[in-house]
Amino acid sequence: MSPVKVFGSAPFTNVARVLLCLEEVGADYEIVDVDFGDREHKGPDHLARNPFGQVPAFQDGDLMLFESRAICRYILRKHRATDEANLLREGDPSESAVVDAWLDVEALRYEPSVHAVFVQRRVVPALGGEPDERVIAESVARLRETLAVYEARLEATRGYLAGGEVSLADLSHFPYTRYFMEMPYEVPVFGAYPRVTAWWERLLTRPSVRKVAAMMSGGEG
Numbered sequence: 349m350s351p352v353k354v355f356g357s358a359p360f361t362n363v364a365r366v367l368l369c370l371e372e373v374g375a376d377y378e379i380v381d382v383d384f385g386d387r388e389h390k391g392p393d394h395l396a397r398n399p400f401g402q403v404p405a406f407q408d409g410d411l412m413l414f415e416s417r418a419i420c421r422y423i424l425r426k427h428r429a430t431d432e433a434n435l436l437r438e439g440d441p442s443e444s445a446v447v448d449a450w451l452d453v454e455a456l457r458y459e460p461s462v463h464a465v466f467v468q469r470r471v472v473p474a475l476g477g478e479p480d481e482r483v484i485a486e487s488v489a490r491l492r493e494t495l496a497v498y499e500a501r502l503e504a505t506r507g508y509l510a511g512g513e514v515s516l517a518d519l520s521h522f523p524y525t526r527y528f529m530e531m532p533y534e535v536p537v538f539g540a541y542p543r544v545t546a547w548w549e550r551l552l553t554r555p556s557v558r559k560v561a562a563m564m565s566g567g568e569g
């Protein structure tokens with residue numbers, strides 16, 4: 349059987365999320381680069397894969413998918429859960445609903461704040477602009493509110509966001525948080541929340557996370 353294909357490269361956060369799930373389940377996959385310099389992502393071939401002209405796109409035989417979290421769910425459903433990895437808690441409607449809730453928190457509340465800081469600190473200067481400190485301050489304030497909720501949640505679960513074991517909801521935080529933590533100014537934001545910091549450090553020990561972290565940096569992983 350030919351390996352699944354991931355269109356887009358590892359340094360893109362939403363691509364990294366998909367790679368993390370493939371690594372977690374030990375699937376064979378092929379990465380197909382999409383040349384942003386040539387605007388290949390907005391060309392007809394890629395628009396047929398992802399109508400929004402974004403990465404990732406994902407192909408498994410006749411199935412073409414976009415939206416990184418939907419791709420992750422597909423991968424995790426396709427590869428049966430094991431005792432080591434039941435990252436969606438499939439089979440238990442209440443437990444899987446809790447994973448869904450925290451995955452939505454990541455997508456709809458956490459990522460927008462971290463993304464805004466990333467854009468101002470990294471993307472705007474790379475394009476020759478001045479970061480908007482007001483946007484950064486507002487985003488960091490919103491992030492602190494979210495992290496305070498995480499701190500209380502992690503105290504209650506004594507482990508991960510959806511319970512005592514890791515789930516997709518935790519792993520989905522990895523790509524943007526990794527870039528965020530590389531910005532020295534932002535490290536103290538996390539440092540104020542000891543359980544969140546311990547949770548992040550636990551995530552960093554996972555082999556899948558280490559491998560994708562190296563791939564994001566351009567290493568072989």
Ligand code: GSH
Pocket residue numbers: 360361362363389401402403404414415416417
């Ligand atoms: N919600 C989408 C997902 O989770 O897959 C977001 C995809 C996305 O924003 N991809 C970025 C992209 O392709 C790279 S990380 N940006 C180029 C563009 O939007 O034109």
